[in-house]
């Protein structure tokens with residue numbers, strides 16, 4: 001081959017492959033969403049409980065599993081994990097029993113959902129069918145499903161997180177809700193750097209749990225994700241602040257605002273770009289205190305793993321969302 005042609009071929013491959021790989025991932029992602037939706041719809045068909053309850057439980061558990069080392073990684077399309085002793089029945093001497101009749105005799109959770117005669121805790125259809133029957137045994141209206149969730153998880157926070165997702169899935173009727181944006185409009189004048197773990201200049205907790213984005217008073221603050229307003233109001237340190245829970249169990253925290261849009265309330269569903277407040281300098285005193293430091297948005301991210309919540313560094317995410325949004329704008333502008 002002529003060296004020049006060879007070079008062109010090599011350059012073409014280098015430039016094309018990331019796109020091809022990305023395209024493949026996108027396809028796989030679409031297929032897995034489709035597969036999950038089929039499972040939820042099957043569960044809905046057998047139980048008459050709307051699919052988004054199953055989607056919410058599954059999504060909650062998937063995210064818990066991703067951040068927990070004591071739980072095995074998921075091998076199928078579902079994230080729901082049922083412990084062997086629960087699946088087989090607490091009195092069952094064989095914790096790995098897959099005989100549906102024996103399991104039912106021992107009060108186990110496991111059932112045969114796909115009709116192959118085996119109740120297999122690693123089979124997606126068996127798992128979703130068993131969950132459907134469990135919820136159904138309480139009743140198929142919201143109130144009874146909530147009771148079933150409480151009995152199953154024994155943690156009110158978990159129940160709240162799942163019911164939040166139920167609301168979001170019900171509203172959007174899709175599982176693809178992973179879009180994010182940068183919290184401030186990109187055309188605004190702002191600056192930020194990685195301040196994770198820095199000593200706090202303004203008191204409060206010992207280390208800085210978030211990123212400070214400096215901008216002028218009144219710059220709109222936007223939701224970074226699809227989610228639900230979990231908290232809104234005054235806090236001595238955070239000032240006027242708002243917290244949004246997304247479908248990945250992540251809590252997005254926005255503090256030092258100088259106000260909120262008029263109709264925003266707790267429990268409301270927001271999406272990437274929804275205005276949820278304005279940059280200010282509120283905090284460090286009784287309600288209304290402001291001006292003790294330069295105006296900025298304090299942005300924090302917290303993760304729930306099923307029994308506790310901890311903060312992690314939002315800076316890499318902010319950078320990624322900012323970059324992705326610029327790229328999208330550029331591409332949009334070229335058409």
Ligand SMILES: [Zn+2]
Nearest residue numbers: 210211212298
């Ligand atoms: Zn801060």
